[in-house]
Amino acid sequence: MTPHASRRNDPRNPAPRGQAQAATRIFSDLRSVALTLALSGAVVLAGTIIARGQDAGQDAQTTVTHAYSNFGEVKYGPDFPHLDYVNPDAPKGGEISISSMGTFDSFNQYSRKGVPAALNTIGSEAILAATADDAYSAYCLLCTTMEYPEDLKWVTFNLRDDVTFSDGTPMTAEDVLYSFNLFLEQGITEYRAIVEGFIEGVEVLDPHTITFTFTDQAPIRERITFAGGTPVFSKAWFEETGQRLDESSDQPFMSTGAYVLDSFDYNRQIIYKRNPDYWGADHPLQIGQSNFDTIRVEYFADSQAAFEAFKAGAFTFREENSSLIWATGYENFPNLQDGHVIKTEFADGTVGTAQSFVFNLDRPTWQDKRVRDAIGMMFNFEWSNEALFYGLYSRVNSFWPGSELAATGTPSEAEVALLQPLVDEGLLDAAILAEEAPEPPVNAAAQNRPDRGMFRQAGALLAEAGWEPGSDGKLRKDGQMLDLVIVSYDPSFDRIINPYIENLQQLGVNAKLERVDTAQYVERRRAGEFDMVSHGFSMGFEPGIDLEQWFASKTADDSSRNLMRLRSEAVDKLIPAVVAAKDLDELQTAVHALDRVLRSIGFMVPQWFKPVYTVAYYDQYEHPENMPPYALGYMDFWWYDEAKHDALVAAGVLR
Template sequence: MLREILVNAGVSIALLGGLLANAEAPASPSTTIHKANSIAMHGEPKYPKDFQHFDYTTTGAPKGGTLVLGVQGTFDSLNSFIAKGVSADGLELIYDSLTEASADEPFTRYGLIAEQMIWPEDRSWIEFVLRDEAKFHDGSPITADDVEFTFDTLIAKGSPTFKTMFEDVASVEAKGPHRIRFTMKNTENQELILILGSMSILSKQYWHDRDFSKTTLEAPLGSGPYTVAEVESGKTIHYRRNPDYWGKDLPVNRGRYNFDLIEYDYYRDATVLLEALKAGEYDFRYERISKQWATGYDSDALRSGKLVMKNIKHEIPQGIQAFILNTRNPLFKDIRVRKALNYAFDFEWTNANLFYNAYTRADSYYSNSEFAAHGMPSEAELALLNPLKDQLPGSVFVEPFELPTSKGDGRNRQALRKAKQLFSEAGWTIKNNVLTNSKGKTFTFEFLMFDPSMERVINPFIRALKRLGVQASIRKVEISQYINRLRNHNFDVVVSRIPQSLSPGLEQIQYFHSSTSDQKSGNNLAGIANPAIDALIENVVQAKSREELVVSTKALDRALLHNWYVIPQWYIDSHRVAYWNKFGQPDITPKYDATFSETLNTWWYDPKKSAQPAKQ
């Protein structure tokens, strides 16, 4: 599910409208038609029709105060839907979607703009019945025309991701001012009706005389809990809570969005960013770097208890963080070369010497989840893999996938010998201390990066590669250039994370499918174009039950792993957060909040806490 990933995203139905919904359904009399305010990918939703709030919220949470967040980088646009510019953080706060996800279920959507959803058992279409009271910030109603306009605009002018995501939609039709139907080309993509509900809805009237394809610093019109209050390009953006927000009392929103003002302040330098937290310049930090977590937070504020550090366990699939090899580069076409590079990376030494043994090695594209393929394939997996036997590495069928390991003492000779052997088998030999092929081409490539924190990981890797005759170097660029180079596939190797959800599906096409291998601004960074992978992705997308989904995803995981497209790095199964002790928090933390953003939206400012806010 592309959550986190890239999308943030009735009139109450009259008696006659309810009858028409059945009359217009393109299904046989025996087909079950569902009508509900929620829909789950598999099984039934956790919360009943008349639920009052999510379990991880506090309905009596007070409103008020300011939350200041620090961000590394810059921005030059408030249009987060297009593949141009660098959009500001937090823009999802100004938009509402048709439905809202819960953070304590694998993949369930509850009505937000949509009061009700109507769909047949086979999910060949879905109708969203919009609420009478749903309004944009200017007071204009949200209508079916706005939803249709949003869909058409995202397909025609939005990021290419939207076109891929929604390619199985056959038609969109407004059935009235507050009812809209999406009809599918087929019934294979079972999650599509849920994903459609996650679209952030745009105002047709607002955009009719504006160019959606261009970047802008004009505050867009939304309908969500916040509005843009202040913008200074590349430096700061402020969002103000809308006291007249139409959806503030809905069950999906109770206990959420409690801060009057949310500020994002931008910093160019990672070191300055951390020091600014300790100085009280901003309030909350999600830590991703283990060395900083172990050594970087020592301060008077921490010792006094004004600054809090906390590890919060979660049950979220971690996907895979890795060195992504751009297989569009002829250097990385040969699977033996990709495998050799894996043998040159010493994770155990890196973890012990750089990360205080804080991490677990990522040995799956679906780490920390039931979808990870460990051991030998099951009979159910083999039923999917065997028809593709001629297109998959033979190792898929005869051995478990295993990454090379070391003792962590820096003496990784055995692995380097194996790497040298693999390079030799691929036609690369050392001449004058440089790895060279029969055509005289040397094995030379760059690690592209913008965050200097990864240099301490990459430099030892470069030294190991040099022992093999590989000439590797670091190319550090500013973030906007980095983004543009990724969009245009102008890189050799990057460090990136491929996130995964609790219900893998359509986003697998974006990550791994041949159709996205040459897509500009896409997420298939490795440039994977493999018909066997394509077929296995189809099984994932078409899974009709949780059991089928697990089997299909494990089979896909095996195929990806045994092709050695990436050099896996590591993951951690907890959130590492640091914050100034001035917030109230619910008793329950949602276990499936991948980015911690949903959790933070349930916190509130508590003036009785010991740490007074710097910008209150």
Template sequence: MRGLIVGMLFGACFPAWSAHAYAQFGDIKYPPGFQHFDYVNPKAPKGGEISLVPPTRLSNFDKYNPFTLKGSAPPSLVGLVFETLLTGTLDEPTTAYGLLAEDVAVAPDRLSVVFRLHPAARFSNGDPVLAADVKHSFDRLVSKESAPQYRTIFGEVRGATILGERTIRFDFKRVNAELPLIVGGLPVFSRQWGMEKGKAKPLDQIVTDMPIGSGPYRVGKVSFGRDITYERDPHYWAKDLNVRRGLFNFDRITYKIYKDNTAQLEAFKAGEFDYIQAFIAREWARAYSGKQFDSGQLIKKELKHGNAGDFQGFQFNTRRDKFKDPRVREAIGLAMDFEWLNRQLFYNAYTRVRGYFVASDFEATGKPGSDELALLEPLRAQLPPEVFTQDVPQPPVTSLDPASGRTLRDNLRRARALLAEAGWTYRDGALRNAKGEAFTIEFLDNSGSMGRIVTPFARNLEKLGIAVNYKVIDFAILQKRMDVFDFEVISSRSVGSEAPGTELVERFGSKAADIEGSGNVIGIKSSAVDTLLDKVISAQTRPELVASVRALDRVLRFGHYVVPHWYGGVHRVAFRAGRFEQPAVTPRYYQPESWITSTWWATETNREALYRRMAAGKAN
């Protein structure tokens, strides 16, 4: 039974859904039996290799389990080794197609979904992927053995029930059009993973046990904590499946990890790896240059995309008393002179982040429209009146024109007034509260790259009497301190989304604020925010989703929880010439690392070089 079934046959007001795919709002692009996604080359040859560095701040790894809180897992382990029931695409933000599941059926009342597993699905050890494995994975991920974000992500799922050897049902606590996508994104691992003497270890005790997933790659050669190679599984069960055709073409994908950006870039120039993404405008303009770039040995490109803008900013830990007052947070933000930074440090390469959903349909603008007001009016007693009467807050702008009223000096005057309203005044050489305590801020960083940003920011804050301490620590230590909320201000980046949903509860929900390791590092606890989050995840149409996310963005921006940073409209990447080819079609929504490792392929020279090395290794 494929396609839409009229739900009235079942006495329900909603249609049921049984198909090869599921769309949150009903818009499926690829029909049943489609051959491949538009943005792949279905005839791409397999073979060769690519080596790269992760786009994250990872400085090492100490485990092979990406699902637990403690420790750091290798980059791309989830995407290359583990698979999900459904798989998303790079050209549809709210649709997913069958992968481990060949069929997805949503009940007429939308309170459950049934997945029928593909009979050919196999784990890397040869075992079939069964409903018992899916339930095992779900039960482990929602237990206290896993990282806390999974309990938030799957918080609206009542449970999983095995209906047959390859059939499983997930029941929901309420109607939520996104939930079939959420459970469809469940990472599935074998019940045999972590087995010891016939007994399964708790998930949080599975640390260096080699993963047993169903993905296209297996863990290969490892320099533990530093480098890891993934090797393509020659017996990969889904290599001829339409949702995998033309994908995962490299025989080997190697990630190399370096302690700092300088060492990383010099290693790239020295030929230690093939691909890198640049995030610092100054480095892109000045350091990605030289004879190798001039000769064409190394290629640098700015790749266009249609992604929503990434959110990036200095985030306050509002659990600290000095950051609880929004006037204080707004005052600190007024000391950031973005226009100076963009001129002097960024080569005018960036646009200021305005809110949490910048450059997307979900970004709040101006005063609230009627659709937003319908959501905000019941919350009027919980919100400042400005939410209803004023334009949504914008980051401060600095002008060089003294008559503009927007010079840095003007902004600092406004900041000083806000601080005074909040009980902080300048005396005895420092900004102090009524108890005489001096105002200090500690900025934590793991790479040192933020130092050139914090230094001029600190100079401006010092004019307000605020003393700044900028501290560089190892990423692993920073992550631990973030997990237990032991920080004052950190710089954080979140990838933009074309379909925000349940993950926002993890970032902004009150319950997450008290859970160690959660994404709510700011510590937001707001009943109004919680109500709007509820509206987001219960949206039944895209207009409802847009209105609810815009209202959420508006309320968060009036809270001044962050000092917004900046974003760029292109991906800046560099790679070694003559080693790769790419499909003719570039997708609209993508991150360059995963797009390259999944859809590009090795040139003949690259493939032959790997074959020769492999043959030499066998001979030795």
């Protein structure tokens, strides 16, 4: 999986908190390359092949290159002046301000303790970086070149000698080693459970050279970016402050990025400022980026309050995630009508996020697929999309929606070859070999209540599972009522959940919505104290070992991504086929098979996605004419127009 996959798919990090995604720095996650353990591969690219001498302990030919990719050539050669999609002459200055929902009490998103602040990794960089227009490549950022043999037994990074931390101290290989070990020793359990045993050794050869040697168990496609994707923090800062990776923090970790914390007021506001002494300002990967002097985040209790604040000019850029507000909220907005605010869409070429309700499979009630299927039938997406979403969304029908990785139709011969052994072992029903890929049920859109046929089918499934209605109409089994509690924190989601609950209650399910504050919501998800919650499955173009965090049995007891507590031997045996894929055809086949099996298990009730960014902003920002396919990048390669800002101030629109 490439880092373009998702803003939320870092295996060293807990998963996203809440239904409405908090403000995220889109491109900063792209630059975190293998924080996702994802960009990996064994294809020799745009590099020079040399022979290692005996003194280096290697006879094999070695590739020396500025970039690395799994599949095909990298887009940018060693001497590229800047990324194609940026404006290299973009002016520096001004402020962009955004909103975030809920609360925060920490600047450490790598810990299970506390609720992390928005953009808390904005100052982090790794050895390798991604771009927003090259889906499978990783480029040297903190290094000049990397070296590796054909079998990828090891990789050596030749680090730049001009990289400094935000306090001006130089970054060295010792900092890289310290940071890497920090994640292995103090990273979240699910991450360590997956990657332990991947590294045979790490050696600092000199202040600017470091070599990672891999074990045979380390996935081939993921080795280089596993080593090169870890954020690099200041060893001296950690030692001086006594900070731990697994504890909350009242400040971001010191790193090498373009932005540092300026000020904050807990649960109200955060301001990050551009470091005027940023070492990488003239780096080809950074030219035309990090253009704003300050990035301000304003916190609100819910999206409606945030929207009203946006209309009042309290912040100036809004990535809209409410279909109701997008369709109706701007109708009587004078600043939009007068041309002071721009409301528009941009294409989103990334894999769609499979937003869904998920069951807690640790609870016995939800271990019966018949019960899960019946519950899923009561969510009327068609009515919701027409009545609530104004037709803006598409139904999630895959864990890779809107992409070629989504399984369709009946399995190909290559897919059958992967699935047949699992059928023979009794891990899958034989029907999966010939049936169409599972699709969510389709309801009549004329009303919220599912059609009679759907109700009858759901009732039959529940009766077959032993649930019978009592005199009060409530379903019971062995004297136990069929209870379902949907845990949520965002009031704006009530209008979506409540109609679903009404349908469940009509079916005889004792369903209710329990809305809690942000901190409780985070803890309830972590502890598995729910029947159902919303979850976003953020996959990418190149899935790999990170799939274990989402779906493997070994992560079910303690995972920020496997919230449903999935334990499936069939899934466990398919994930290695994805990890081992050597080319795009093999990868696509393995992912299709996995997608087909995951959908057949039915642990989620699919919600929706849209293949566009919907944004509104005060007309004081500019963006490149040719936007890249894999990022909106408004905090990275957009810029501030001072003359336009002055005009807004003169018109009384902004202060």
